[in-house]
Amino acid sequence: MALAVSEEMPFASTFVCNKSESVLSVIEKCLDNGLGSCFVIEDDRSLIGRITLDDIRHALLHGTAIHDPTIGWHLANTAAGVAPHQRNDTDGEVLKPVLDPTGRLTGIATDRSTEPVQIAKPHLTRHEFRSMLDAFISCWISSKGPYVAKFEDEFSQFVGTRHGIAVSNGTVALHLALAALGVGPGDEVIVPDLTFAATINAVLYCGATPVIVDVDRTTWCMTLEAVKSACTSQTKAIIPVHLYGRPAEIGPIADYARSRGIAVVEDCAEAHGARYDGRLVGQFGDVGCFSFYANKIVTTGEGGMCLTNSEDLAASMRLLRDHGMSPERAYWHERVGYNYRITNLQAAIGGAQLWRIGGTLRRNARIAALYHEALRGIPGVRFPPTLPDEYEPVVWLACVQVSAEKRLPIMHAAHKAGIEMRPFFHPLSTLPPYNKYARACPVSLELSATGINLPTSSAVDEQVVARVARVFHDVLG
Numbered sequence: 001m002a003l004a005v006s007e008e009m010p011f012a013s014t015f016v017c018n019k020s021e022s023v024l025s026v027i028e029k030c031l032d033n034g035l036g037s038c039f040v041i042e043d044d045r046s047l048i049g050r051i052t053l054d055d056i057r058h059a060l061l062h063g064t065a066i067h068d069p070t071i072g073w074h075l076a077n078t079a080a081g082v083a084p085h086q087r088n089d090t091d092g093e094v095l096k097p098v099l100d101p102t103g104r105l106t107g108i109a110t111d112r113s114t115e116p117v118q119i120a121k122p123h124l125t126r127h128e129f130r131s132m133l134d135a136f137i138s139c140w141i142s143s144k145g146p147y148v149a150k151f152e153d154e155f156s157q158f159v160g161t162r163h164g165i166a167v168s169n170g171t172v173a174l175h176l177a178l179a180a181l182g183v184g185p186g187d188e189v190i191v192p193d194l195t196f197a198a199t200i201n202a203v204l205y206c207g208a209t210p211v212i213v214d215v216d217r218t219t220w221c222m223t224l225e226a227v228k229s230a231c232t233s234q235t236k237a238i239i240p241v242h243l244y245g246r247p248a249e250i251g252p253i254a255d256y257a258r259s260r261g262i263a264v265v266e267d268c269a270e271a272h273g274a275r276y277d278g279r280l281v282g283q284f285g286d287v288g289c290f291s292f293y294a295n296k297i298v299t300t301g302e303g304g305m306c307l308t309n310s311e312d313l314a315a316s317m318r319l320l321r322d323h324g325m326s327p328e329r330a331y332w333h334e335r336v337g338y339n340y341r342i343t344n345l346q347a348a349i350g351g352a353q354l355w356r357i358g359g360t361l362r363r364n365a366r367i368a369a370l371y372h373e374a375l376r377g378i379p380g381v382r383f384p385p386t387l388p389d390e391y392e393p394v395v396w397l398a399c400v401q402v403s404a405e406k407r408l409p410i411m412h413a414a415h416k417a418g419i420e421m422r423p424f425f426h427p428l429s430t431l432p433p434y435n436k437y438a439r440a441c442p443v444s445l446e447l448s449a450t451g452i453n454l455p456t457s458s459a460v461d462e463q464v465v466a467r468v469a470r471v472f473h474d475v476l477g
């Protein structure tokens with residue numbers, strides 16, 4: 001795919017930098033373009049070479065980039081010191097120069113025909129970089145620092161809840177919510193069979209008993225009907241998971257739970273921005289829990305958040321997050337708490353990510369549409385079922401289903417082609433620590449045996465989609 005460099009602003013492109021540009025400016029371009037590299041040119045646009053974030057990392061560590069504030073040092077230094085597994089440039093060779101006969105850069109092209117493709121890759125731009133540097137230079141690198149409260153405010157406002165309690169990851173967000181709700185031994189908590197294990201682990205950390213229910217064939221999530229059939233007098237909480245960006249039947253589940261005095265903790269780890277009945281998921285339950293792991297729609301590297309409208313629950317979660325210590329009296333521990341805090345550095349990244357969430361969601365939706373277009377004629381490929389109007393899913397990782405026998409051959413062929421695909425989660429009921437809590441869950445089993453997550457990130461373009469389609473074509477004919 002060729003992109004022309006604008007005639008009027010040849011050096012403003014995120015793919016090209018002048019040799020007199022500052023190191024910081026080049027870092028920002030390499031981050032923004034998602035390739036981790038850009039071309040270096042002279043004033044007359046003759047091409048000097050390519051610079052990558054790995055060159056810059058090396059030069060920063062060795063001080064070269066500090067002593068020479070322009071990228072002039074690059075002409076004499078390369079990234080020789082950066083170990084391959086730590087390299088940050090997607091692949092310098094993805095970016096190809098388009099030159100005129102005199103060697104002047106007139107455009108660029110990208111070639112992803114052989115590039116290894118990861119299932120997901122965070123896109124960190126100049127916005128994350130600036131906030132992160134600001135937090136770092138301020139020396140507020142632990143959980144005290146202005147970005148934490150700012151991120152909590154902005155994320156809770158985005159979802160539409162009154163309080164946000166940022167924590168170190170999505171797993172502890174679930175545990176914190178259950179602990180604040182007083183879930184403990186003797187209590188039952190309903191969880192779906194098809195989810196990441198963190199959902200059920202949080203229940204077990206509390207000493208409560210998980211009750212596993214099957215998911216629905218259309219939504220891939222737990223339904224009100226399943227909840228009703230699993231409820232007993234012991235049921236203390238329900239954890240609906242909005243799986244792979246698809247909302248559960250959360251409105252009716254939350255109404256039913258409320259009418260029975262049962263708590264709802266939404267697991268929104270994979271569904272930032274999804275809606276049910278026009279409202280964002282995370283605002284229906286007593287607590288909405290999010291993960292900001294590096295593959296999530298909004299990432300802080302590691303991180304999570306609990307959202308709630310309840311003053312009491314918010315106060316309880318804040319207390320428990322911080323060792324159970326009273327906010328008013330130093331070292332006075334009111335309860336046995338935890339250290340589940342997030343750092344100012346992580347929150348700085350999160351704020352910038354949240355600011356860009358609209359673009360991330362549009363990008364992922366476009367990638368899913370490209371896959372749909374490219375794979376729809378291939379026999380045996382199924383796409384996620386269309387949901388009724390009240391469900392507004394987002395794309396976290398694009399999904400398809402194939403027959404159970406064909407899935408492994410497809411994943412192997414993809415691996416050979418340098419493309420990472422992931423199978424759906426194993427149903428909890430099939431995993432050794434959890435099978436004693438299970439009942440028959442045929443839909444989860446079927447989805448788990450047939451589902452594939454496809455690469456979904458800024459490194460996926462039409463060319464990558466065509467490579468993925470070729471893999472499916474080759475195996476399925």
Ligand SMILES: Cc1ncc(COP(=O)(O)O)c(C=O)c1O
Pocket residue numbers: 169170171172195196198199241267269270291292293302303304
């Ligand atoms: C459904 C679900 N719940 C919980 C988690 C746990 O989040 P974390 O990895 O941030 O602990 C994850 C994710 O990774 C997840 O996919």
